[in-house]
Amino acid sequence: MPQTVPGFDRLTVEPDKLGGQPCVRGYRFSVEHLLELLAAGWTFEQVHADFPFIEPEDVQQALGYAATLAHREFYVPLKEPA
Secondary structure, three states, X not given: OOEEEOOEEEEEEOOOOHHHOOEEOOOOOEHHXXXXXXXXXXXXXXXXXXXXXXOHHHHHHHHHHHHHHHHHOOOOOOOOOO
């Protein structure tokens, strides 16, 4: 049975589905895949045309999830060797 990602009721995790990656509402469609499509410039309309089960709220939650992860991670540039 899928569990929801805390704070994101439309994002689910199942250990036996996609290696436990967060997915959109129990579908075999990872949040990562959705974010990659959006980052590549796909509009919601394009995503929805190819994946009709994706709803605007799914996109909002995927972006919110990414923002939460980005808030926890940060990039520290290392000095280049001389």
